[in-house]
């Protein structure tokens with residue numbers, strides 16, 4: 001299995017549709033930012049990542065399985081992903097960005113995701129001039 005990070009995949013489209021429906025303007029894949037956030041709201045200095053549960057180790061998620069074979073390969077690889085994510089998020093925050101990770105499994109229930117996402121964005125609006 002290789003790591004393939006596709007663009008415009010379904011979870012990302014779900015989030016884009018939600019943001020659009022809420023009237024937010026966003027940009028995609030800002031390559032100049034750490035970790036290339038999937039979606040950026042520049043006016044609010046918000047960076048959003050849409051993360052696959054397995055690869056990015058969604059805590060307490062049933063999809064965050066740990067392979068029982070080839071553990072010499074998988075364990076360091078998955079730990080590396082987690083460490084990279086933490087570093088990227090810390091870097092963005094240090095640069096004044098607010099970061100929201102949206103997990104793949106959350107995008108399967110957009111109606112439940114909408115409220116928390118809106119709260120986060122409204123909150124971010126208050127903290128930014």
Ligand SMILES: [Zn+2]
Nearest residue numbers: 053058061105
């Ligand atoms: Zn999950």
